[in-house]
Amino acid sequence: MTATVTLYGDLELRTRLGPLAAHGGEFVNIAHDLDTFPGARESARLRAAGSAGAVRKLFSPAVLADERDRLALREMAAHGFQVRITAAPLPQGTVFVDRRTMILAESPGAAAATRRYTMSNAAALVNGAYALFEAAWEAAADLEAFLASDRPLLDDSARKVLRALGSGVTDAAAARQLGMSLRTYHRRVAELLAILGADSRFQAGIRAGELGLARD
Amino acid sequence: MTATVTLYGDLELRTRLGPLAAHGGEFVNIAHDLDTFPGARESARLRAAGSAGAVRKLFSPAVLADERDRLALREMAAHGFQVRITAAPLPQGTVFVDRRTMILAESPGAAAATRRYTMSNAAALVNGAYALFEAAWEAAADLEAFLASDRPLLDDSARKVLRALGSGVTDAAAARQLGMSLRTYHRRVAELLAILGADSRFQAGIRAGELGLARD
DNA sequence: TATGCCGTGGCAGAAACCTGCCAGCGCCTG
């Protein structure tokens, strides 16, 4: 294979990717959701019997929109795949095989027969992209942690409470700032902690920090 | 230019990169430190007069090891560059120009004349790598936030306290788990909060979460 | 040996946080 080739259609992708992925080495899949690459829902299960520990999957939060896909992700994780969610949209799908080959999905919305993929084993390109993947992976949240918190859609009130909490002032001061009574503030804090699935403020802070909630 | 070419030595890099970077469009620089790409310390200053807002730089924490480099980064930020630090090592340097061209540094430790770079404007490759960059960027910490916390090197004891705190149990339970008295645990907690520059546990939790300290 | 320093642990008092209880108010519905 020359360093970089274009694959036309899902059939050609499967033809080329199949043998690469079949021998059980390291497999990395980065995608917007389970539609980014064809057969993602099925291939995960087929591979489950192999060296699942070498499989890493990074998705955008969009993958969690569908209940069945959430179940599918959980199943992957239960089979030993490492699944993480990043806050970024990941509009472009990427697959790494054994850190030597990468395949990029070019046309997210195209039909299976016309969809194009770019496949490369040029060391410099693969290594560079892989390093970026590692950076994104490092910062991404584990699937279960993500689901546990469910990346809550905090309403305005909750955001304000989170910000006040994060500023480090006493509850009395924060309540005054927000123009509510201390009792109400305490209620809001308790609700926020419940949303974040935390039993303490520190634990809630870690969750919020990891999910980037304090940046919103 | 064909889709992907190899550049040999820093001189050829500058010859090709110079015109691309000179017109002031978007410029992204991803690097281990300020040695990853030649002239990083000088070119940042030369560019400062242009559209600094379109310059983004992502570094690994190694870039902060040298005091002068920290000052250089601060200067970049003061000139309007966006500078972020990711927890990943970023062994491979990458430059994106206008989201259409990317250049990857191949030999981090090589001498200037023998160092190789791979340059590509293949849309699929560039877009895919760029998406990964965006994911890493999204999760990276702003330089000032990083420096403010200074990514504390927590010793074993502090890590244990952080983990105990993050588990959500009471201080009494955590102290028992760690085999220390409640008073000592409180001292350790206070020290950790001081290290994180926080006035409350929630605030400290956010800091720790954003910095990925809970994962170590 | 005596002294000083440092870290630990117990205790106490204060501050901060947590939550149940209840009254009051506004809104909605029959």
Added chain:
DNA sequence: CAGGCGCTGGCAGGTTTCTGCCACGGCATA
């Protein structure tokens, strides 16, 4: 209009956290 519901705010009691104080033990040094 009356009744029900939800939310707010004050209060009280309890729990958790915070930190100063002091005694003690271990270690290093003169």
